Amino acid sequence: MTAVLAASAERRRPAFSLGRWLEREGVFGWLMVAPPVVFLVALVGYPFFYGIWISLQDRQVAKPGVFVGLDNFIADWHNPVFWQVVANTFVYTTAATLLKMVGGLGLALVMNQDFRFKNLTRALLLLPFIVPTVLSTIAWQWILDPAFSVINWALMQTGLANPGPSWLGNPYLAMFSLIMVNTWRGLPFYAITLLAGLQTIPPELYEAATIDGAGRWGRFRYVTLPLLKPIIFIVTMFSVIFTFSDFQLIYVLTRGGPANATHVFATYAFDIAMGAGQFGQGASIALSMVPPLALIILAMAIYLRPAKS
Amino acid sequence: MARIVRASSRRDVLKISALAGLGTLIGGSPGWAAPKKLTLMHESSFIPPYDAYVKNTFAPAYEKLTGIKVDYDVVSVGSLLTRVTTAAENASGPDLTAIGFNWAFLFDDKFVDVSDIALEIGKEGGGWYESAQESVVVGGKWKAIPFGNIGQLMNWRTDWFKEAGYDKFPDTWDELLEAGIKLKKAGHPFGFELGHGFGDNHGWLYPLLWSYGGREVEADGKTIVIDSDETARAVDFCRRFFKETMFEDCLGWTDVSNNKAFLSEQISCTNNAESILWSAKKDFPEVAKVTDQSENPKGPKGRFHMLNPLCHAVFAHTPDHKAAKDFLRWLMAPAQAGAWYDIAVTYYQPFLHAYDDAPMWKVEPRNLAYRDALKTAHLPGWPAPLSRAQSETIAKFVVIDMFAKACAGKSTKEVIADAQGQLKQIYRAT
Numbered sequence: 001m002t003a004v005l006a007a008s009a010e011r012r013r014p015a016f017s018l019g020r021w022l023e024r025e026g027v028f029g030w031l032m033v034a035p036p037v038v039f040l041v042a043l044v045g046y047p048f049f050y051g052i053w054i055s056l057q058d059r060q061v062a063k064p065g066v067f068v069g070l071d072n073f074i075a076d077w078h079n080p081v082f083w084q085v086v087a088n089t090f091v092y093t094t095a096a097t098l099l100k101m102v103g104g105l106g107l108a109l110v111m112n113q114d115f116r117f118k119n120l121t122r123a124l125l126l127l128p129f130i131v132p133t134v135l136s137t138i139a140w141q142w143i144l145d146p147a148f149s150v151i152n153w154a155l156m157q158t159g160l161a162n163p164g165p166s167w168l169g170n171p172y173l174a175m176f177s178l179i180m181v182n183t184w185r186g187l188p189f190y191a192i193t194l195l196a197g198l199q200t201i202p203p204e205l206y207e208a209a210t211i212d213g214a215g216r217w218g219r220f221r222y223v224t225l226p227l228l229k230p231i232i233f234i235v236t237m238f239s240v241i242f243t244f245s246d247f248q249l250i251y252v253l254t255r256g257g258p259a260n261a262t263h264v265f266a267t268y269a270f271d272i273a274m275g276a277g278q279f280g281q282g283a284s285i286a287l288s289m290v291p292p293l294a295l296i297i298l299a300m301a302i303y304l305r306p307a308k309s
Numbered sequence: 310m311a312r313i314v315r316a317s318s319r320r321d322v323l324k325i326s327a328l329a330g331l332g333t334l335i336g337g338s339p340g341w342a343a344p345k346k347l348t349l350m351h352e353s354s355f356i357p358p359y360d361a362y363v364k365n366t367f368a369p370a371y372e373k374l375t376g377i378k379v380d381y382d383v384v385s386v387g388s389l390l391t392r393v394t395t396a397a398e399n400a401s402g403p404d405l406t407a408i409g410f411n412w413a414f415l416f417d418d419k420f421v422d423v424s425d426i427a428l429e430i431g432k433e434g435g436g437w438y439e440s441a442q443e444s445v446v447v448g449g450k451w452k453a454i455p456f457g458n459i460g461q462l463m464n465w466r467t468d469w470f471k472e473a474g475y476d477k478f479p480d481t482w483d484e485l486l487e488a489g490i491k492l493k494k495a496g497h498p499f500g501f502e503l504g505h506g507f508g509d510n511h512g513w514l515y516p517l518l519w520s521y522g523g524r525e526v527e528a529d530g531k532t533i534v535i536d537s538d539e540t541a542r543a544v545d546f547c548r549r550f551f552k553e554t555m556f557e558d559c560l561g562w563t564d565v566s567n568n569k570a571f572l573s574e575q576i577s578c579t580n581n582a583e584s585i586l587w588s589a590k591k592d593f594p595e596v597a598k599v600t601d602q603s604e605n606p607k608g609p610k611g612r613f614h615m616l617n618p619l620c621h622a623v624f625a626h627t628p629d630h631k632a633a634k635d636f637l638r639w640l641m642a643p644a645q646a647g648a649w650y651d652i653a654v655t656y657y658q659p660f661l662h663a664y665d666d667a668p669m670w671k672v673e674p675r676n677l678a679y680r681d682a683l684k685t686a687h688l689p690g691w692p693a694p695l696s697r698a699q700s701e702t703i704a705k706f707v708v709i710d711m712f713a714k715a716c717a718g719k720s721t722k723e724v725i726a727d728a729q730g731q732l733k734q735i736y737r738a739t
Contacts, residue, residue: 148573256505
């Protein structure tokens with residue numbers, strides 16, 4: 001009897017099957033996660049830590065590096081242009097992000113209404129975001145050019161200015177122009193993402209708010225805004241990261257000029273690393289972006305976190 | 310076709326792939342059977358026939374002569390330094406490359422010593438211009454073969470200058486200022502780049518500084534001397550020159566801006582390479598008729614120009630140094646180099662005296678000033694020897710921004726102090 005039971009138990013014990021093993025949650029989960037992890041480690045993690053290593057060296061192009069500790073960061077600290085770059089980056093990021101946030105929300109609210117050619121308008125809205133940045137920036141270069149600027153032409157034709165403003169020659173106007181172009185390019189991203197968020201808000205909430213006596217502003221303040229908060233947080237976080245580390249737009253339009261008035265971290269780091277061949281110093285400038293960026297995102301995460309109700 | 314594929318079993322496919330791979334390894338290995346190949350990297354030339362000539366004429370001719378295939382790898386304008394850096398850092402990529410400025414110094418260890426062929430070429434070509442050696446001789450060794458200078462000179466409108474009473478280009482900066490004031494009043498301002506471009510800013514601001522006796526650093530490469538009366542006079546002149554002859558936008562200009570402004574008849578004078586006249590002849594013949602080019606004006610301490618050399622170097626990682634040097638030697642022989650210079654009609658001004666009276670100078674006499682300017686041309690950082698600090702000073706636009714900030718309204722003392730501080734930091738770190 002015992003022998004029979006043992007034999008049948010042996011028969012019932014499943015043979016090892018690769019297919020079944022792979023289907024186990026623990027194994028399958030890791031398999032799914034492995035490719036992106038490998039991808040991130042190889043293409044983000046490795047360059048990041050290599051960048052930290054280089055920033056601690058006096059590493060000139062085509063020469064071996066010499067470990068210098070924090071010397072590059074100390075040199076940055078004493079470099080007045082570096083502080084100008086810090087100020088420029090903060091002004092550029094803050095102004096452009098705020099404009100994109102307010103403009104994008106407004107645009108999303110308009111797009112959420114019913115009107116003719118709504119779908120076509122929504123598709124056209126994405127154009128600035130779809131066109132490659134370098135191409136659209138070259139178009140802006142023409143728009144802001146003193147000789148060919150359509151803006152200046154209009155100003156002169158209407159007698160408002162003659163000659164028109166120097167959009168890229170005046171240090172303040174150059175920064176203003178870059179913020180405007182960045183806003184123009186980034187607005188659709190905000191608008192479309194917030195529009196998607198708006199469409200998930202149940203209409204019953206608006207009806208209930210209306211019955212409770214809420215007007216247009218009340219509905220926006222107490223229904224729309226709180227429910228959009230998580231999306232505003234995500235989209236603002238992305239926008240801050242992209243704007244803070246912007247390169248193409250500035251490099252094409254001004255290359256950081258006039259007199260460093262529009263240099264930001266990415267353009268300055270590139271000039272130092274690739275132009276001057278000072279990889280160590282370039283890496284230290286680029287890495288200086290990380291702590292303020294991390295702090296901004298942390299502050300945003302705290303301020304914009306969803307209420308616990 | 311679909312049926313054939315379906316008929317093959319997975320095992321058959323594997324067999325066929327394995328055999329094909331083995332066949333490639335045995336029969337198709339480039340190391341064994343393919344002809345030798347050399348790759349020359351160049352920045353896309355402003356003169357398109359110049360690049361086409363290498364591909365269509367030089368490469369086939371050299372392959373016919375030696376069996377070595379020549380690949381001409383053209384990279385976009387402004388990206389050559391990045392590509393040279395990548396090749397040098399990874400010790401792979403092209404065998405030869407075009408270089409500029411002080412790259413022979415920056416990549417010293419990564420380039421082959423070509424002194425032997427440089428001396429031969431010099432001897433054959435009637436001797437090198439002194440300025441040719443300024444950018445390629447590192448520690449007594451030639452690290453590249455100079456090909457030509459892309460000079461930066463004064464481009465001006467003869468008709469408008471004539472209306473203002475000038476039959477020839479003013480000889481001194483002060484006379485040019487005087488002419489500029491009259492021309493601006495007549496609605497024809499000057500336009501000189503003061504922004505963060507690659508070359509048209511350096512092209513006139515360094516010569517201006519030198520012509521007033523100003524320098525960044527002494528010939529010892531250590532003593533910072535930017536804070537001098539000479540620099541102050543150059544800065545004061547520049548501020549006045551900007552305010553009284555130009556308009557605000559020049560402060561933000563990059564290299565294309567002055568070309569566009571000149572060709573669209575917005576400005577009467579600028580500092581540029583031969584490209585303005587070249588484009589004008591092609592697309593704006595009426596503008597070309599009234600455009601001339603002249604050497605930079607003289608200052609109290611003389612006349613200067615910027616050296617903007619195009620040279621060829623052999624990467625140390627190239628497996629066959631001799632083959633690469635032989636190609637370079639062949640390329641610089643009068644039969645080849647002469648034809649290459651001719652194609653670009655003096656856009657690249659030869660550094661060899663044998664070409665001083667070459668027929669190409671007669672094709673467009675208005676270009677002759679570029680040849681004469683070679684005698685007084687220097688690299689930014691002159692008279693100091695080649696150094697990495699030179700590159701850093703350029704990348705940080707120290708001298709350009711000193712002038713630009715003064716033009717934007719800062720005091721002379723302040724802008725010189727800023728430049729002095731930056732230069733001290735840069736040269737101390739060297």
